[in-house]
Amino acid sequence: MQLFWLSLLPCLYVTSLCTAEQGLEFPSFDGKDRVLHINERNYKKALKRFDMLCLLYHEPQPAHKGRQKQLQMTELVLELTAQVLEDKDIGFGMVDSQKDAKVAKKLGLEEEGSLYIFKDDRVIEFDGEFSADTLVEFLLDVLEDPVELISNPMELRAFERMEEDIRLIGYFKGEDSYYKAFQEASERFQPYIKFFATFDKTAKHLSLKMNEVNFYEPFMEEPAILPGRQLSEMEIVEFVHQHKRATLRKLRAEDMFETWEDDLDGIHIVAFAEEEDPDGYEFLEILKDVARDNTNNPELSIVWIDPDDFPLLTTYWEKTFKVNLFKPQIGVVNVTDADSVWLDMSNDEDLPTAEELEDWIEDVLSGKVNTEDDDDDCIS
Amino acid sequence: MQLFWLSLLPCLYVTSLCTAEQGLEFPSFDGKDRVLHINERNYKKALKRFDMLCLLYHEPQPAHKGRQKQLQMTELVLELTAQVLEDKDIGFGMVDSQKDAKVAKKLGLEEEGSLYIFKDDRVIEFDGEFSADTLVEFLLDVLEDPVELISNPMELRAFERMEEDIRLIGYFKGEDSYYKAFQEASERFQPYIKFFATFDKTAKHLSLKMNEVNFYEPFMEEPAILPGRQLSEMEIVEFVHQHKRATLRKLRAEDMFETWEDDLDGIHIVAFAEEEDPDGYEFLEILKDVARDNTNNPELSIVWIDPDDFPLLTTYWEKTFKVNLFKPQIGVVNVTDADSVWLDMSNDEDLPTAEELEDWIEDVLSGKVNTEDDDDDCIS
Numbered sequence: 001m002q003l004f005w006l007s008l009l010p011c012l013y014v015t016s017l018c019t020a021e022q023g024l025e026f027p028s029f030d031g032k033d034r035v036l037h038i039n040e041r042n043y044k045k046a047l048k049r050f051d052m053l054c055l056l057y058h059e060p061q062p063a064h065k066g067r068q069k070q071l072q073m074t075e076l077v078l079e080l081t082a083q084v085l086e087d088k089d090i091g092f093g094m095v096d097s098q099k100d101a102k103v104a105k106k107l108g109l110e111e112e113g114s115l116y117i118f119k120d121d122r123v124i125e126f127d128g129e130f131s132a133d134t135l136v137e138f139l140l141d142v143l144e145d146p147v148e149l150i151s152n153p154m155e156l157r158a159f160e161r162m163e164e165d166i167r168l169i170g171y172f173k174g175e176d177s178y179y180k181a182f183q184e185a186s187e188r189f190q191p192y193i194k195f196f197a198t199f200d201k202t203a204k205h206l207s208l209k210m211n212e213v214n215f216y217e218p219f220m221e222e223p224a225i226l227p228g229r230q231l232s233e234m235e236i237v238e239f240v241h242q243h244k245r246a247t248l249r250k251l252r253a254e255d256m257f258e259t260w261e262d263d264l265d266g267i268h269i270v271a272f273a274e275e276e277d278p279d280g281y282e283f284l285e286i287l288k289d290v291a292r293d294n295t296n297n298p299e300l301s302i303v304w305i306d307p308d309d310f311p312l313l314t315t316y317w318e319k320t321f322k323v324n325l326f327k328p329q330i331g332v333v334n335v336t337d338a339d340s341v342w343l344d345m346s347n348d349e350d351l352p353t354a355e356e357l358e359d360w361i362e363d364v365l366s367g368k369v370n371t372e373d374d375d376d377d378c379i380s
Numbered sequence: 381m382q383l384f385w386l387s388l389l390p391c392l393y394v395t396s397l398c399t400a401e402q403g404l405e406f407p408s409f410d411g412k413d414r415v416l417h418i419n420e421r422n423y424k425k426a427l428k429r430f431d432m433l434c435l436l437y438h439e440p441q442p443a444h445k446g447r448q449k450q451l452q453m454t455e456l457v458l459e460l461t462a463q464v465l466e467d468k469d470i471g472f473g474m475v476d477s478q479k480d481a482k483v484a485k486k487l488g489l490e491e492e493g494s495l496y497i498f499k500d501d502r503v504i505e506f507d508g509e510f511s512a513d514t515l516v517e518f519l520l521d522v523l524e525d526p527v528e529l530i531s532n533p534m535e536l537r538a539f540e541r542m543e544e545d546i547r548l549i550g551y552f553k554g555e556d557s558y559y560k561a562f563q564e565a566s567e568r569f570q571p572y573i574k575f576f577a578t579f580d581k582t583a584k585h586l587s588l589k590m591n592e593v594n595f596y597e598p599f600m601e602e603p604a605i606l607p608g609r610q611l612s613e614m615e616i617v618e619f620v621h622q623h624k625r626a627t628l629r630k631l632r633a634e635d636m637f638e639t640w641e642d643d644l645d646g647i648h649i650v651a652f653a654e655e656e657d658p659d660g661y662e663f664l665e666i667l668k669d670v671a672r673d674n675t676n677n678p679e680l681s682i683v684w685i686d687p688d689d690f691p692l693l694t695t696y697w698e699k700t701f702k703v704n705l706f707k708p709q710i711g712v713v714n715v716t717d718a719d720s721v722w723l724d725m726s727n728d729e730d731l732p733t734a735e736e737l738e739d740w741i742e743d744v745l746s747g748k749v750n751t752e753d754d755d756d757d758c759i760s
Contacts, residue, residue, distance in 0.1 A: 021640050022718035023648075023700070026509070027692055028450075084695050129406070137691035144706060148658055158661030196658075260401050268403075278528055278576075281538030311517035312407055315464050320403070326524060338402035 027084055034082035035075060038093040043103050050091035052142065053118040054078075054126075057109040060098035080132045085139060117142060122187060127261075128254040138254045141191035147183050150198045156205055159196055163219050164250045167194040168240070170213040171203035171228070178211050178231055185236035192255055193240060215239060218246045219288045220295055245298075248291035251305045259303065263335045267371070269302045269364060270340075271330040272323070276308060282351055283328035289354040290361065299365055302330075330357070332364050332371055339371040407464055414462035415455060418473040423483050430471035432522065433498040434458075434506075437489040440478035460512045465519060497522060502567060507641075508634040518634045521571035527563050530578045536585055539576055543599050544630045547574040548620070550593040551583035551608070558591050558611055565616035572635055573620060595619060598626045599668045600675055625678075628671035631685045639683065643715045647751070649682045649744060650720075651710040652703070656688060662731055663708035669734040670741065679745055682710075710737070712744050714751040721751050 036046055038055060047053055056078060062068055075094060082092040095104050097112050108123065109116055115126040115135075119142060128134055150156055150169070159169065168186075172179035179197060186195035198208070208214060212228035213236060226239050251259055260268070271287055274280035287302065294300050307314045307325045314325050321340045323329045328351065331342035343360050345352060352360070363369040416426055418435060426433055436458060442448055455474060462472040475484050477492050488503065489496055495506040495515075499522060508514055530536055530549070539549065548566075552559035559577060566575035578588070588594060592608035593616060606619050631639055640648070651667055654660035667682065674680050687694045687705045694705050701720045703709045708731065711722035723740050725732060732740070743749040 021637075021643070021715040023713055023715055024636060024640055024693065025696060027696060084692055087695065087699070133691045136694070137688065140691065140694065150658055152662070154662040154665055155658035158656075158658040161661070162656065256404060257401075260404055263401070276538075276542065278530055278535035278538040281541070282532070282534040285534055308517065311513045311520065312464055313404065314516070314520065315467065316405060316407060319467070333403055335401040335403055 027080065029076065029080045030083060032083070033079070034086070034092060035078045036091065036093040038095045038103060039100055040103050043093075043107065046091050046093060047118060051089045051119070052139070053091040053093065054081075054139070055093045055095050055107070055109065055116045055118070057095050057097060057104060057112055057114055057116060059112050060096055074130065077130055077132050077135065081135045081139070084132065084136050088139075088143060090139060090143075120187075124190070125258075126254070127258040128252070128256050131253075134253045138191065144191070146186040146190040147179075147195045147197050150196050150202050151200060152202065153205065156202050162194065163216075165194050166192075166218060166244060166246065167196060167216050168213055168236075169196040169198065169206065169208070169216075169223075171198055171206075171208035171210055173210065174199050181231055181233040182213065182236060184233040185240070188237055189240060193244065213239070215243050217243060217295065218250065219248050219291055221292070245301055246291075247295045247297070247300055248287060248302045248304055251303055251309070253309065260335065262301075264299065264301060266334060266336055267364075268333045268335060269300070269330070269361065270333050271302055271304045271328070272307055272317070272325055273304060273328040274308055274325075275306050279351070280306075280328050283330075286351060286354050286357060287330075290357050293354070293358065294361075300361065302361075330360075332369060334371040341369060341371050407460065409456065409460045410463060412463070413459070414466070414472060415458045416471065416473040418475045418483060419480055420483055423473075423487065426471050426473060427498060431469045431499070432519070433471040433473065434461075434519070435473045435475050435487070435489065435496045435498070437475050437477060437484060437492055437494055437496060439492050440476055454510065457510055457512050457515065461515045461519070464512065464516050468519075468523060470519060470523075500567075504570070505638075506634070507638040508632070508636050511633075514633045518571065521634075524571070526566040526570040527575045527577050530576050530582050531580060532582065533585065536582050542574065543596075545574050546572075546598060546624060546626065547576060547596050548593055548616075549576040549578065549586065549588070549596075549603075551578055551586075551588035551590055553590070554579050561611055561613045562593065562616060564613040565620070568617055569620060573624065593619070595623050597623060597675065598630065599628050599671055601672070625681055626671075627675045627677070627680055628667060628682045628684055631683055631689070633689065640715065642681075644679065644681060646714060646716055647744075648713045648715060649680070649710070649741065650713050651682055651684045651708070652687055652697070652705055653684060653708040654688055655686050659731070660686075660708050663710075666731060666734050666737060667710075670737050673734070673738065674741075680741065682741075710740075712749060712751055719751040721749060 036042065038046060056074065058071060058074065059067075062071065078092050078094070082090070095107070095109055097104060107116070111125070111127070117124040117126060117139070124142060126135070126138060128138065150159055159167070170179070170182045172182065182195065182197060189195070206214065209228040211231065213226040213231065214223035215226065216223045224239075224243050226236065245262065249259065271283070273284045273287070275284060284304065287304065291302065307317075317323070318325050320338050321331065321333070321342065323331070323342055328345065329342055331340050333340040343352065360369065416422065418426060436454065438451060438454065442451065458472050458474070462470070475487070475489055477484060487496070487498075491505070491507070497504040497506060497519070504522060506515070506518060508518065530539055539547070550559065550562045552562065562575065562577060569575070586594065589608040591611065593606040593611060594603035595606065596603045604619075604623050606616065625642065629639065651663070653664045653667070655664060664684065667684065671682065687697075697703070698705050700718050701711065701713070701722065703711070703722050708725070709722055711720050713720040723732065740749065
């Protein structure tokens with residue numbers, strides 16, 4: 001285990017070690033180069049050749065060996081992703097921010113380390129966990145239709161259960177109607193924000209009027225309503241932008257860094273709760289109550305993290321934030337230095353009530369509870 | 381990208397490529413050796429030294445370079461897992477099935493490629509996806525208490541929502557009661573089967589009598605009941621073994637290979653359905669109906685796979701089984717050669733009814749629909 005590259009190797013996994021049965025073979029990289037090195041000569045051809053083109057905009061080849069290997073690993077993640085999605089007509093490429101600066105400018109690539117997906121005439125930026133799992137799932141989502149049709153009560157139930165996601169639903173006459181503007185708007189947010197439409201009486205259950213669009217913030221029972229009239233694509237887009245920062249939002253692998261960058265004055269209120277755990281579930285229900293009561297406060301956006309979704313980060317968080325993640329926790333994190341302060345919930349039997357939580361959140365928003373003042377008690 | 385090891389590298393992922401914010405740093409292997417090479421001289425000491433010891437029982441050092449690298453990668457997954465869990469007092473080791481045959485025999489290691497976890501006086505076999513994510517999550521689950529206490533209506537709701545899992549709940553006087561036998565039984569199934577207990581009136585909502593234990597098969601509304609009397613650990617264990625192969629079971633990363641090995645006469649009935657997708661959700665509801673109607677048929681066990689849980693296998697399955705996984709599918713898979721036959725659901729608008737599905741399943745169980753007979757139509 002002394003090879004140099006090992007010291008840089010991030011997490012990875014291995015195909016099944018021993019099994020006589022067939023049907024569950026995890027892929028391992030076959031060594032074939034599929035990722036293109038994009039430059040001025042080949043970028044137009046690449047854009048034409050594939051239904052979808054994914055370009056990683058990366059820092060110039062670093063002098064430091066460690067960072068060189070890191071870049072190699074990144075390319076490998078792309079190679080494996082390309083291999084897995086080989087039959088889906090998706091191209092993959094790397095764009096060097098120095099050597100290929102001209103191409104990058106032409107293509108509008110800006111953030112080093114981001115993956116840009118070119119599909120039809122739009123560009124989707126991926127700023128999530130850079131793992132083959134997450135990337136493959138993300139790209140498969142991008143391949144699906146951007147609007148899902150809801151046509152019976154069971155499908156409506158599926159829609160209603162997706163409380164963690166930002167989702168819109170519109171009621172239209174049919175494919176040839178104002179639905180077109182809705183569909184075009186949906187493409188701008190795919191796959192981060194989910195769009196649904198119905199052409200039939202399913203709309204009645206939602207009390208949707210013809211051409212009306214409803215926007216559901218995560219965990220909210222009542223939608224924000226865009227009244228039924230001749231809506232343009234831009235009106236819908238504008239409406240989404242206006243509402244999309246949720247009062248309570250779940251950290252997701254596919255856009256975790258983007259969410260984290262969207263801090264409020266340099267801090268995040270972070271809640272850890274394992275939904276599968278009775279305690280965690282109870283705490284989450286209290287959090288939802290608080291979020292519902294405060295949905296109109298633009299200053300408030302709580303990031304909910306389910307530790308089950310990020311096993312490799314769990315002990316890192318425990319160390320960095322000095323909390324026990326076997327139990328629910330809520331705290332304030334300063335995103336510039338990861339300094340944090342946490343609500344004292346050491347009495348296991350008594351989770352705070354929604355009122356107590358609201359008082360604490362008020363103290364956070366007023367600055368009374370802050371990360372610079374670690375010695376203060378959170379609840380006095 | 382020409383290095384030899386790359387051609388063998390399985391999936392892996394990379395730490396955040398570029399972000400100024402702190403708080404979401406994925407770990408990368410620091411190069412420090414933490415995994416022990418277990419032999420006759422050190423195994424007793426290792427067992428004593430750690431609260432928990434995880435031993436990978438592996439094939440002898442292979443002559444073939446490819447398999448050598450595969451083994452190295454496996455060790456790396458263990459190394460990263462060990463690093464992430466460094467503060468949890470868990471030991472990690474490798475046992476060579478040839479060189480360390482004696483130790484292996486003493487420890488009862490049997491299946492090459494399995495990971496054996498020694499905790500207190502019991503051994504837990506891990507036969508799931510060998511990735512650092514899955515391993516870390518699994519081991520964190522093993523560290524938790526094997527029985528969760530339910531003490532209020534909200535926690536009960538959390539329990540009731542876990543319909544995907546096999547779970548038991550018992551009602552006892554308190555910690556010093558027949559609860560002890562229940563707790564000991566729970567340790568034998570942790571973390572695969574979930575055990576819950578209540579000491580208070582929460583039990584009334586479940587109409588549990590004192591000392592009664594209820595077993596919930598996944599997706600079933602009515603539990604199997606072990607009546608309230610002086611239950612021994614072995615009675616509870618026996619009861620679990622009797623009921624644990626579910627009529628409808630979800631494929632989970634942590635025991636996917638074990639589930640797959642538990643085929644019925646060399647075949648699995650496999651259903652693909654994305655729960656987050658309206659179509660998938662609807663199909664799953666139909667499947668649940670079928671499972672509830674046939675829960676007493678020991679010949680029937682349907683494996684439900686949510687493609688969202690296995691992004692890297694999705695296109696492999698599409699190729700191997702020649703199905704489109706953007707839509708729900710149900711079929712029969714022969715586990716010896718992965719040959720398969722699928723129910724024709726090409727009419728997108730009409731999912732089969734529960735009755736149609738039951739007819740097809742009957743045809744599967746009677747052998748009328750089988751994987752050797754690919755030219756037959758599934759629905760005639």
